[in-house]
Amino acid sequence: MQFEDIPMGYQSPVTSSHSIFSPRDRFQYSRTDSRANLLNTPSTVWRSPRTPPPYSGVISSPRKWWHWRPTWFMYLSFLFGVACAIGHHVFYASLNGKPAVDQLAMLRYGTVISFAAKAGLVAAVVIAFKQRIWVTVRSKFLSLAVLDSLFAAAEDASALLNIEIYKQAKIAMLLAAFVWLTPILIILTSNTLTMELALSIENTTCSGIRTLNFTKDELEEWRNPTKSDNLYGLSMSIWNTTASDITSPDWFDYYTSPSNPLIRVATNAAFMGQAVSKSGINIDICSSGWNCTYTINFTAPAYKCSELASGVGSEVKTLENQKPPDGFSTKLLVPEGDYSYYAYASGGEYSTQQMKDTNPGGIPTMEPPFPEALGAFRTEPVIWIGYSVKTNPNEVAPLNRSMPGWSDAFIPKVIGCEHYETDYTVMFNLTSGQQVTKVTERKFQRRIIDTTWIQGTDANDGTNDNTTARPKSNYIYPRNVRQYRRVAAFHAIGSQLRGFLNGTMNSAQLNNPIGNTKADQTKLLNPRNDYFAFPTLADLVQELYEDMILSLFSNRQFLSVVWAAKSDVMSGTGAGDESTKYPCVRSRLENRYNYHSRDLWIVYSIAIFLAAAGVGSGTLAILENEGVLRSTRFSSIVAATRGPALEKLGWVGEDRGNLPRDIKNLKVGYGIVHRMSGLEVLQEDTQYPERRVWDGGDVHYGFGLEGDVQQRNEGS
Structure with a gap:
């Protein structure tokens, strides 16, 4: 799912650069410079009062509630997982007490339903996890090693070995832990249907x-x-x-x-x-x-x-x-x-x-x-x-x-x-x-x-x-x-x-x-x-x-x-x-068949509760991003890292497969990135004297070193 690169329908006439920041990010940043000649638009912050560029933005009509929104996928995935859990219960309850005919097939069916429930809950939590990633990097400067582990935590088990990540991104790591622990869901719920010798009596x-x-x-x-x-x-x-x-x-x-x-x-x-x-x-x-x-x-x-x-x-x-x-x-x-x-x-x-x-x-x-x-x-x-x-x-x-x-x-x-x-x-x-x-x-x-x-x-x-x-x-x-x-x-x-x-x-x-x-x-x-x-x-x-x-x-x-x-x-x-x-x-x-419904619902209740907490955390993250659903796709990462903001780092070490250790320890964050350009410093901007404008005149959002990036400090 792509980022909302050009929020609220505005487009710069100078460049078509994309932004990872939400409209609120931009709007809040523009408000920090009360002396700048700002347009009443959340898209671009202009520093030069001499030649404000014209805008010809087209404001799109707000979408109705029944139109598809990317955020719905998180909730639909969660509801799908809950529905599969209920279906798992109904299926096993229908077998309870009946002769154990074709036992292997019935257990396989139960495993498939359990896997589907796990997939639905994990999909919802993974989306929430990605939203927490962006909330974290917008509010904190993290070392490259931590960023590597943070972005890979849900899919690379070795990323979980980085101790620092637990200090900097607690909520995100709790969501990642849920993703890694959910296979237990399949094991425990499958064992709730057993075969036992029972005395069958019929008149x-x-x-x-x-x-x-x-x-x-x-x-x-x-x-x-x-x-x-x-x-x-x-x-x-x-x-x-x-x-x-x-x-x-x-x-x-x-x-x-x-x-x-x-x-x-x-x-x-x-x-x-x-x-x-x-x-x-x-x-x-x-x-x-x-x-x-x-x-x-x-x-x-x-x-x-x-x-x-x-x-x-x-x-x-x-x-x-x-x-x-x-x-x-x-x-x-x-x-x-x-x-x-x-x-x-x-x-x-x-x-x-x-x-x-x-x-x-x-x-x-x-x-x-x-x-x-x-x-x-x-x-x-x-x-x-x-x-x-x-x-x-x-x-x-x-x-x-x-x-x-x-x-x-x-x-x-x-x-x-x-x-x-x-x-x-x-x-x-x-x-x-x-x-x-x-x-x-x-x-x-x-x-x-x-x-x-x-x-x-x-x-x-x-x-x-x-x-x-x-x-x-x-x-x-x-x-x-x-x-x-x-x-x-x-x-x-x-x-x-x-x-x-x-x-x-x-x-x-x-x-x-x-x-x-x-x-x-x-x-x-x-x-x-x-x-x-x-x-x-x-x-x-x-x-x-x-x-x-x-x-x-x-x-x-x-x-x-x-x-x-x-x-x-x-x-x-x-x-x-x-x-x-x-x-x-x-x-x-x-x-x-002997169905242990209590055991199944203990497992599912814990999983659903944790998934619901994860979805709630993801919802708060989306709200902090003004309803924009962010992803970690290649195109999104490219959009967040393009430009010369990080080119001054020596990315290649002796082992071209790994970053040098001193590079890994540098603090990197996500926000408004500035570049020294030879243009004059805006003397009226006393709050951020180190800030420089881009040659194109618009503000760029992406990853940069600490001191080169302006962030929103609202926690992780």
């Missing part, structure tokens, strides 16, 4: 969720099995029949044993100590990369356990109407007895062989009519468990009863568990391919078979189980097909639990316990504590049974595994679709 639906519905076992006809995904549905039970002709009036099917798929699933659950899940269940239900939770409700069997005795010599209570087995008491358990674990879970068990005689084809040879109670479910075995816990489990117990402290080292306990039909509410949590289940609610509805087992009474019903139960009216008979099949399914599942619980653990010698039970393969007995049962055995028995039931989901061929959204449809092994979507909560850890 949605999942299409692969299943539940249990044992009605499917009630309705299944094993002679014509249900197929899904070209695979046969699996029952919980294996069946036998009284005749090959299903039209015979004496025909009916009756329960034989648990099915092999059920045995396999229950065994896996017992050994693993948790519910078994299907491989890849996370992807099937939650989709790839997601975890999910969901809650289902279903009706299934459960064992309800209660504590019946605790302590040496305590009497075992009855369980509902069930009396404990004969001879079952705490006397069997240490410290009085030899057992740390004693379980009786087969009283009243269903016989696997209802008819003794069969032909080679496996068909019963007993002639009809068949006994009324053939295949009937009379009772569900009650689980009776006696176990001992150590009084001080963290201390070493006596190894046998011959050692001191044996009688006080153990507490015998007895629990009893009955089989109930139960309403479950279960929460499934599928995380990182692992399934965690939690029964959040368990409502016991009714006993599977509401009878009481009568010990010591023989049954004459044609079966070999010799089980007697009352009342007989509550027996479940095979001809009551749906109820019978449902009870058969529950009985088959319960038999798997009872098979693991039954038996004993002889701990007469703690260092050599002898097990006669599968319970030591489950989570019920603690191998770190000499295979003593955990104190919370009653809860653990219920949990173990629930693990077996929930493990049914690992084999989707089971008839009773159905869609949670369509509980009347067997799910099979296939994936779900829109019709099987069921509420779930999906979650995953993902990189999300």
